[in-house]
Amino acid sequence: MKAEENHGNTKKFGMVIDLDVCTGCGSCMVACMAENNVPFRKDESDKLKSITWMRVYKLSNGKPYPETDICYLPRPCQHCEGHEGHSPCVSVCPATATDYDMQTGIVSQIYTRCFGCRYCMAACPYHARYFNWYDPVWPKGMEKYLNPDVSVRMRGVVEKCSFCIQRYQAAKNRAFMEGKADIEEGDYQTACTQACPAGAITFGDLNNPAHAVYKLKKQPNAFRLLERLGTNPKIYYLSSREWVRRAGDNYLKNEGPAKIG
Amino acid sequence: MDSAFIPNGVRRCAPGKFLVVLAVAGAVLLWGVYAMLLCWFKGLNQTNMNNNYGFALWIWADLAVIALGGGAFFTGFLRYIIGKDELKNIVNYAVLIGFICYSSALLILAIDIGQPLRGWFIFWHANVHSMLTEVAFCLSCYFGVLTIEYIPLILENRGIDRVPFLHHLGHNMHDIMAVFAATGAFLSFFHQGSLGGVAGVLFGRPFSYREGFFIWPWTFFLFTWSAAAYGPCFTLLITKITEAVTGKKLVKDNVVELLAKISGWMMVTYIIAKIVDTLYWANVTAPSKGLTLMDFYSHNAFYGVWILILEIVIGGIIPAAILITDKGRKSPAARTTAFVLAVIGVCVNRWVMVLQVMAAPVMTFDKWALYYPSWQEVATTILPVAYGVILIAISYRYLPIFPQEPELNPID
Amino acid sequence: MKIDRRSFLSLGIGVAAGTAFSPLPWKLMDDVSIWTQNWPWTPVPAKGESTWVNSVCTLCPGSCGISVRKVDDRGVKIEGMKDHPVNQGGICSLGLAGLQLLYSPDRVKTPLKRAGKRGEGKWVSISWDQAISEVAGKLKELITGGQAHTVAGITGGGPNTLSRLFKRFLTAYGSPNFFNIPSIDDSYRLALQMMNGATPDATVGLDLENTDFILSFGCGLLDGWGSPVHMFKTNTAWRKTQARVIQIEPRLSRTAAKAYQWIPITPGSEGALALGIANVLITESLYRKDFVDNYTSGFEGVVNASGELQKGFKQHVLDNFSPKAVSELTGLDPAAITLLAREFAKAKAPIALFGRGQGKLPGSMDEALAIHALNMLMGAINQKGGIYALPTPDSQTWPVVPPDAVADSGVKEPRLDGASSDAYSRLNQLPPAVLSGKPYPLNALLVMEANPLYTMSNSKAVQEAFDKIPLVVSFSSFMDETAQNSDLILPNHIYLERQEDAPLPAGFSKPVISLSKAVFKPLHNTQHAGDTLILLAKGLGGSVAETLPWKDFEACLKQAMGDKMEPLQKTGYWVNTGAVFPDGKTTFTTPSGKFEFASSAFCPGFTPVKIEGDASYPLLLIPYDTMRLASGYAANPPFDTKILEETILLHQDGLIEINPKTAQSMGLSENDRVLLQTPRGQANVLIHLEEGIMPGVIALPRGLGHTAYDAYIAGKGVNLNGLTGPVADPISGLDAAWGIKAKLSKA
Ligand SMILES: Nc1nc2c(c(=O)[nH]1)N[C@H]1C(S)=C(S)[C@@H](COP(=O)(O)OP(=O)(O)OC[C@H]3O[C@@H](n4cnc5c(=O)[nH]c(N)nc54)[C@H](O)[C@@H]3O)O[C@@H]1N2
Numbered sequence A: 001m002k003a004e005e006n007h008g009n010t011k012k013f014g015m016v017i018d019l020d021v022c023t024g025c026g027s028c029m030v031a032c033m034a035e036n037n038v039p040f041r042k043d044e045s046d047k048l049k050s051i052t053w054m055r056v057y058k059l060s061n062g063k064p065y066p067e068t069d070i071c072y073l074p075r076p077c078q079h080c081e082g083h084e085g086h087s088p089c090v091s092v093c094p095a096t097a098t099d100y101d102m103q104t105g106i107v108s109q110i111y112t113r114c115f116g117c118r119y120c121m122a123a124c125p126y127h128a129r130y131f132n133w134y135d136p137v138w139p140k141g142m143e144k145y146l147n148p149d150v151s152v153r154m155r156g157v158v159e160k161c162s163f164c165i166q167r168y169q170a171a172k173n174r175a176f177m178e179g180k181a182d183i184e185e186g187d188y189q190t191a192c193t194q195a196c197p198a199g200a201i202t203f204g205d206l207n208n209p210a211h212a213v214y215k216l217k218k219q220p221n222a223f224r225l226l227e228r229l230g231t232n233p234k235i236y237y238l239s240s241r242e243w244v245r246r247a248g249d250n251y252l253k254n255e256g257p258a259k260i261g
Numbered sequence B: 001m002d003s004a005f006i007p008n009g010v011r012r013c014a015p016g017k018f019l020v021v022l023a024v025a026g027a028v029l030l031w032g033v034y035a036m037l038l039c040w041f042k043g044l045n046q047t048n049m050n051n052n053y054g055f056a057l058w059i060w061a062d063l064a065v066i067a068l069g070g071g072a073f074f075t076g077f078l079r080y081i082i083g084k085d086e087l088k089n090i091v092n093y094a095v096l097i098g099f100i101c102y103s104s105a106l107l108i109l110a111i112d113i114g115q116p117l118r119g120w121f122i123f124w125h126a127n128v129h130s131m132l133t134e135v136a137f138c139l140s141c142y143f144g145v146l147t148i149e150y151i152p153l154i155l156e157n158r159g160i161d162r163v164p165f166l167h168h169l170g171h172n173m174h175d176i177m178a179v180f181a182a183t184g185a186f187l188s189f190f191h192q193g194s195l196g197g198v199a200g201v202l203f204g205r206p207f208s209y210r211e212g213f214f215i216w217p218w219t220f221f222l223f224t225w226s227a228a229a230y231g232p233c234f235t236l237l238i239t240k241i242t243e244a245v246t247g248k249k250l251v252k253d254n255v256v257e258l259l260a261k262i263s264g265w266m267m268v269t270y271i272i273a274k275i276v277d278t279l280y281w282a283n284v285t286a287p288s289k290g291l292t293l294m295d296f297y298s299h300n301a302f303y304g305v306w307i308l309i310l311e312i313v314i315g316g317i318i319p320a321a322i323l324i325t326d327k328g329r330k331s332p333a334a335r336t337t338a339f340v341l342a343v344i345g346v347c348v349n350r351w352v353m354v355l356q357v358m359a360a361p362v363m364t365f366d367k368w369a370l371y372y373p374s375w376q377e378v379a380t381t382i383l384p385v386a387y388g389v390i391l392i393a394i395s396y397r398y399l400p401i402f403p404q405e406p407e408l409n410p411i412d
Numbered sequence C: 001m002k003i004d005r006r007s008f009l010s011l012g013i014g015v016a017a018g019t020a021f022s023p024l025p026w027k028l029m030d031d032v033s034i035w036t037q038n039w040p041w042t043p044v045p046a047k048g049e050s051t052w053v054n055s056v057c058t059l060c061p062g063s064c065g066i067s068v069r070k071v072d073d074r075g076v077k078i079e080g081m082k083d084h085p086v087n088q089g090g091i092c093s094l095g096l097a098g099l100q101l102l103y104s105p106d107r108v109k110t111p112l113k114r115a116g117k118r119g120e121g122k123w124v125s126i127s128w129d130q131a132i133s134e135v136a137g138k139l140k141e142l143i144t145g146g147q148a149h150t151v152a153g154i155t156g157g158g159p160n161t162l163s164r165l166f167k168r169f170l171t172a173y174g175s176p177n178f179f180n181i182p183s184i185d186d187s188y189r190l191a192l193q194m195m196n197g198a199t200p201d202a203t204v205g206l207d208l209e210n211t212d213f214i215l216s217f218g219c220g221l222l223d224g225w226g227s228p229v230h231m232f233k234t235n236t237a238w239r240k241t242q243a244r245v246i247q248i249e250p251r252l253s254r255t256a257a258k259a260y261q262w263i264p265i266t267p268g269s270e271g272a273l274a275l276g277i278a279n280v281l282i283t284e285s286l287y288r289k290d291f292v293d294n295y296t297s298g299f300e301g302v303v304n305a306s307g308e309l310q311k312g313f314k315q316h317v318l319d320n321f322s323p324k325a326v327s328e329l330t331g332l333d334p335a336a337i338t339l340l341a342r343e344f345a346k347a348k349a350p351i352a353l354f355g356r357g358q359g360k361l362p363g364s365m366d367e368a369l370a371i372h373a374l375n376m377l378m379g380a381i382n383q384k385g386g387i388y389a390l391p392t393p394d395s396q397t398w399p400v401v402p403p404d405a406v407a408d409s410g411v412k413e414p415r416l417d418g419a420s421s422d423a424y425s426r427l428n429q430l431p432p433a434v435l436s437g438k439p440y441p442l443n444a445l446l447v448m449e450a451n452p453l454y455t456m457s458n459s460k461a462v463q464e465a466f467d468k469i470p471l472v473v474s475f476s477s478f479m480d481e482t483a484q485n486s487d488l489i490l491p492n493h494i495y496l497e498r499q500e501d502a503p504l505p506a507g508f509s510k511p512v513i514s515l516s517k518a519v520f521k522p523l524h525n526t527q528h529a530g531d532t533l534i535l536l537a538k539g540l541g542g543s544v545a546e547t548l549p550w551k552d553f554e555a556c557l558k559q560a561m562g563d564k565m566e567p568l569q570k571t572g573y574w575v576n577t578g579a580v581f582p583d584g585k586t587t588f589t590t591p592s593g594k595f596e597f598a599s600s601a602f603c604p605g606f607t608p609v610k611i612e613g614d615a616s617y618p619l620l621l622i623p624y625d626t627m628r629l630a631s632g633y634a635a636n637p638p639f640d641t642k643i644l645e646e647t648i649l650l651h652q653d654g655l656i657e658i659n660p661k662t663a664q665s666m667g668l669s670e671n672d673r674v675l676l677q678t679p680r681g682q683a684n685v686l687i688h689l690e691e692g693i694m695p696g697v698i699a700l701p702r703g704l705g706h707t708a709y710d711a712y713i714a715g716k717g718v719n720l721n722g723l724t725g726p727v728a729d730p731i732s733g734l735d736a737a738w739g740i741k742a743k744l745s746k747a
């Protein structure tokens, strides 16, 4: 019980995404869809109805040509810790269909429990949650590529990035079979991290000094999205550009990211 | 032939005319039912809701209807707990309207959820931290209470009353109604509040997030208070409409004025609280998240400060001012205007707390998202109105809803 | 017993209460919720044994190593192969979606013969025997009629064994008309040939890992240029080494956004800017004098054929390309040009690159030579961080079979594209030749791993040309535009179902060959195109059969790979660690024996490519490439179309990028529907306002506007090729167009 309350001593998986090298290519989005049996439809151009657990946003500095600058920002679920695991979405779910795991920091989603009230979506400021407005349908024969480690969701429920939790399970099983006490950094990597052709995403245990994310998150250029809301997310971003760091949160005119603790 | 079921001492229109009304309302109802079936069988893709608008038109209707149905619990509270005896002349109608509102709300929720067949998970796998859990429990219980409050009224039907068992049942239920009214009032205070909490606890949404007291955000109290304040106005407005449609006076002015006066003063206190809340939010809460008031009312095609003015000034201060003055209350025109404005005011509040919350961007690179409902949403939202008309028509025809009706409309 | 009202009611209440307290409703409620969790129309993937098979992705020239996860015999995931020298575990969005291509229900599953009119989509399935004998029969007829040379073959397969086999087949058959899909690679080869004296078949090597300053003249380094994933990895490495990328293009592409500096210039003036930079380098003596003095010719002067001394590169540049003159052409401040030149010269290992976007089009040779001259001035030739002409891997270990008389005379006929040699394919010249029937009509076209009907510009003319060809045979297992408009389809296995070699990816510094494996047993009644060629040869008999003597493609490949086959099968790739790289000091095989800045035949100058369109077209339309759109032989699989931005594709409409200022001056706003017109065609598009594009320029992506493949890509957006036409480069004859003039009007 004690250990559970003290999230500090358990694993806390998270990411550091380097926006200086992310090219916005979208591989992470496809890697995620391919790994996690995300369906697709003939017209996916209405992004408000399209399911993309990982979504790459395009940010602009808003300046006119030729001072224009753009930056791409991949946004998986931020696996918010909130205050003592009260992430914005978890505490609102009336049916306990989404959960904050104190052992890993992963915000999970139980599709068969979810009854589709979408309250969690209203709660998430990152639009990381997606509703299955449609029955998932694969063109005949294409359902062959579905991953047996990830359940296919039915119409009417909410889904989201799971940090590829099936890979964590598999890594733990492998470690157990091999008699290892614990999994190593390389044993559990998410699909998007692996695929990224630019190597922009680093994934690991934010609590483990031996993991790359531990050091990366402390870089002076690191920031999190909407930190001021108290969502306490586990995705860190790096950018050498001031306007990008500033775009990570809302600031009053007289404030700057540097001034905010 | 149906005259055997019509209450004593009142006159009702010819059955043919009555059936026409039922048929028209029934057609609208069927349209709504068709849309509802589409939503159930084809899924919520029949709506224009989307991942930004997980809550949309009918959730607003849901909240609005519950706020408006607040007349039932508050009138009951005044009648049975506070002992405002005159209100017995309108409490029946308040209960009926409440019953319609709450049953509609439950129906809407059953259409709204993506997995209606799993709706009961909300009870079975209840999460005590969730405002929606609180809403579900209180709403269902209170609907039960309203049903219990409505049943004795049904039992008073002339035909039914002839069955001795039912006659006694009705009589006994009347005797214990105060207990239910008290329970209902208590439940209502909570679920009205938890509905307010639904948006207020969203700390990821600076537009709706409010600090508060203990586990409850200020919106919790504001919702309860506003339902108590504005609900009676809706009861009175529907009464007024019923009077206009039937061409009869059904409730005496002193009753109406009493309820209107209480409602007016409630509104005064509410609107002061609301203004304080808004000022605190605009000057403390929002800036602490890096946002200014105008961030919520600019850079989009629809939501301007006008909506704040409509809600607080036009839908709040003005009707309150009318209803607390003797002159305003006594003038039927001013009074009715106040009722209408009040209903608009509370509906706008609920709209803002559902739809503007979803529309306002939070991430700096998000855009305002506006949405318009699909016909299926409109139809299912209108469905309760048709259903309400039918239930009121039937109840009015066959039940002694208005105790003062025979006195006010003597049959020679 | 008499049932009165009272007992009836009691009974009713009793039954209701009884039911409520019985397990029945609760059980039903539970069952019904369980049913919703197992809806029969929601698939449940089967469990099984999980294995990984390594192979190579050949969906683009990138040749990335892939690991395919299989559960029993189902493929469930494609990932980048860890430690593969090309992609080091990374993989692009197209490669990731490969299984959607494999399992697509819209593949060509068996040989098909056209039943209705061409392009109508009516087919009858035929057997492989019939398919082979029909094609062989037609080809035989043409031989008999002395028309062997009127057959042509197009391949997009790159310089791999299958392409070589295809070419060998055509040569033995008696046709000179073997075409590759041309690209910037051709311009690089030609530049190296002209200036470095490389052989035409040498491969261009770029030691990008070791450069520290990349002057990119519009190369979409992060938009699919070269070997895309490899370029991404290289770019990330540049971040660490603090190498600077300077991106010169009129549009803020992803590459420009990631670059150290984005320099927008007037499109088409790239060559002038290069010469302007050269001017500063020379004026301020910033170039590598030792290299230029010792290893080059044509810098100071050129002796022409009649023995007279003419102006060399230096004087030419000094006379015509002062920063001020160049400023007028490019729209850049003269000071900015000078500064850029100084930065370029200051770098330890700078390189200048050409090839717009993904390098799909060869582009202007003038521009290529001007830019390559910068490499030359900095001595970035054949040395660390520079550009190499790499030796071609020696895989031509096939027997030499003397051609028969028909073949001998056939291959001596002129090529239909007018090219004097087969080193470069002027594919853009093919449609006019076919339409005019000159020098002779095209009687049969075989298309392999390419989709010219979609990818070639001036779609209308290409379609008309196709309509004139009596026999079109496709080898595609995708129902692409070309396949859809053919007479016979002899479907190849798709890349995951067949074994073949993937050649050296473009812009790589080391010779690498990878082996693409048959990860899956063919799903359908398809056949390896190599086997089909061998069977066709057998059907034709004679010296054609003798020239393709193998029992199957596997045997042919084995012989081609020789001793590389073993390591290839073991690790999936082969790196020529022993390759001897040419060094900067060894002589060049040019006539002068030196690197030539200019010769009697050429001198880099600036002759702008003549862009089509008169003054009635006030705007400039340029194409752009994005990693989220496949625009070649492979079209977007559903996943990739899903991730397309709504600013590129909105429902069925394509969007055109335009600067808000330009749009405002025309009274246009976001998502307005407009008619886009060019001298070559017109289309309806929606407006997308984008600050990151030069005013007056509008841009459309490549890869949309398909009329074939499946419902997930067909009918969406606009095919840019329907709006553009080729412009023949005066030096290479290849397509040099980079855009076309255009106008917009409210639709
Ligand atoms: N297995 C396999 N491999 C592939 C692909 C595939 O589908 N399957 N796709 C390929 C694709 S689409 C591309 S673009 C390529 C990239 O291949 P690139 O390297 O971009 O190749 P190309 O421009 O086709 O040709 C480059 C070289 O091919 C040789 N070559 C071309 N034509 C001739 C010719 O007529 N005669 C001789 N002797 N040599 C010639 C020249 O030596 C030239 O230097 O690689 C890809 N590799």
Ligand SMILES: Nc1nc2c(c(=O)[nH]1)N[C@H]1C(S)=C(S)[C@@H](COP(=O)(O)OP(=O)(O)OC[C@H]3O[C@@H](n4cnc5c(=O)[nH]c(N)nc54)[C@H](O)[C@@H]3O)O[C@H]1N2
Pocket: C058, C059, C060, C061, C092, C093, C094, C095, C155, C156, C157, C158, C180, C181, C182, C183, C184, C185, C224, C225, C226, C227, C228, C357, C358, C359, C360, C361, C449, C450, C451, C455, C505, C506, C626, C627, C628, C629, C630, C631, C632, C633, C634, C640, C703
């Ligand atoms: N950069 C570059 N371009 C080339 C060549 C080259 O070596 N380098 N070779 C040229 C040659 S020789 C030929 S024959 C032609 C072949 O040209 P084609 O046979 O006409 O086309 P492919 O190269 O097979 O097409 C592969 C497609 O994949 C797409 N693609 C590449 N990377 C990605 C990605 O990461 N994501 C997505 N969604 N799509 C991607 C590209 O848009 C490309 O259209 O190509 C030419 N273009």
Ligand code: SF4
Pocket: A021, A022, A023, A024, A025, A026, A027, A028, A029, A056, A072, A074, A195, A196, A197, A198, A199, A200, A201
């Ligand atoms: S795959 Fe990598 S580079 Fe591409 S968008 Fe995702 S994070 Fe950025």
Ligand code: SF4
Pocket: A076, A077, A078, A079, A080, A087, A088, A089, A090, A107, A123, A124, A125, A126, A127, A128, A129, A160, A231, B204
């Ligand atoms: S990002 Fe959204 S869905 Fe994910 S944990 Fe945070 S609030 Fe929940």
Ligand code: SF4
Pocket: A092, A093, A094, A095, A096, A097, A098, A113, A114, A115, A116, A117, A118, A119, A120, A121, A157, A158
């Ligand atoms: S939609 Fe599902 S997960 Fe979200 S709050 Fe409702 S029941 Fe919970």
Ligand code: SF4
Pocket: A031, A032, A033, A035, A036, A053, A054, A076, A077, A160, A161, A162, A163, A164, A190, A191, A192, A193
């Ligand atoms: S961590 Fe896994 S589930 Fe989350 S975005 Fe990446 S691939 Fe998708």
Ligand code: SF4
Pocket: C057, C058, C059, C060, C061, C062, C063, C064, C087, C091, C092, C093, C094, C095, C096, C227, C228, C229
């Ligand atoms: S870059 Fe080309 S070769 Fe590499 S994975 Fe993508 S499509 Fe395949």
Ligand SMILES: [Mo]
Pocket: C061, C155, C156, C157, C158, C159, C181
């Ligand atoms: Mo190619």
